[in-house]
Amino acid sequence: PGKGKARNRRYKMRCGPLVIYNEDNGIKRAMRNIPGVETACVDNLDLLRIAPGGSFGRFIIWTEGAFKKLAEIYGTPKGGAPMKKGYHLPRAAMENADLARIINSSEVQSVLRAKLEAPVSHARKSNAMKRKSVMETLNPGSTERKAALQKASEKGTSEFTEVQKAKKARVEASKKHN
Numbered sequence: 001p002g003k004g005k006a007r008n009r010r011y012k013m014r015c016g017p018l019v020i021y022n023e024d025n026g027i028k029r030a031m032r033n034i035p036g037v038e039t040a041c042v043d044n045l046d047l048l049r050i051a052p053g054g055s056f057g058r059f060i061i062w063t064e065g066a067f068k069k070l071a072e073i074y075g076t077p078k079g080g081a082p083m084k085k086g087y088h089l090p091r092a093a094m095e096n097a098d099l100a101r102i103i104n105s106s107e108v109q110s111v112l113r114a115k116l117e118a119p120v121s122h123a124r125k126s127n128a129m130k131r132k133s134v135m136e137t138l139n140p141g142s143t144e145r146k147a148a149l150q151k152a153s154e155k156g157t158s159e160f161t162e163v164q165k166a167k168k169a170r171v172e173a174s175k176k177h178n
Contacts, residue, residue, distance in 0.1 A: 015052045018078070022065030042066040042073070 017044025021027045024041070031037045040049055042065075051058060063068075075081030077089050088177065102108060128135040135142050152159040 015058060017059040018049060018063045019063070020066045021063045022069045028065070039130055042069045 013036055016034075017037070019027060019031055019037065019039045020042055021039065022042050028039050031039050038049060040046065050060065051062065073081060073083050075084070075089055077091070080088040081089075096102065126134045128138050132143060150157065151157050152163045154160055
């Protein structure tokens with residue numbers, strides 16, 4: 001249903017291995033007929049081809065010449081890069097990679113602040129119009145008033161007759177006034 005069919009993306013193929021070479025001695029022609037296999041020159045490596053979609057773990061086949069050329073381009077940890085002026089491989093930020101042991105050591109723990117307590121979680125607000133118990137806490141006597149109103153609207157009760165008398169008196173007073 002999408003537009004990919006019209007844009008030559010009708011069939012998607014999973015990424016296969018990547019062959020990286022220094023000199024193309026027929027490697028490119030040999031690999032182009034194998035589906036999913038891609039080739040790349042070591043001089044122009046592309047991150048999206050090495051790790052497609054940003055996910056590591058692509059199977060990469062390096063030729064011997066490409067590996068040697070890689071050392072020329074980026075250099076070694078001890079020496080600089082001959083082909084890139086002033087470039088040095090980034091040094092590891094940590095010599096000891098056992099991070100859990102470092103964090104839990106007494107030297108680090110003695111400098112850290114105390115652990116913060118979790119904030120107090122409040123109860124969820126209830127709707128007083130729907131829950132009678134909440135309405136009773138907010139408005140004491142509300143259930144009695146509601147029951148009295150209910151009785152005043154039922155025929156045959158003494159409250160109903162009192163309400164009718166009061167209504168009749170109010171109507172008579174209104175007629176006298178007007």
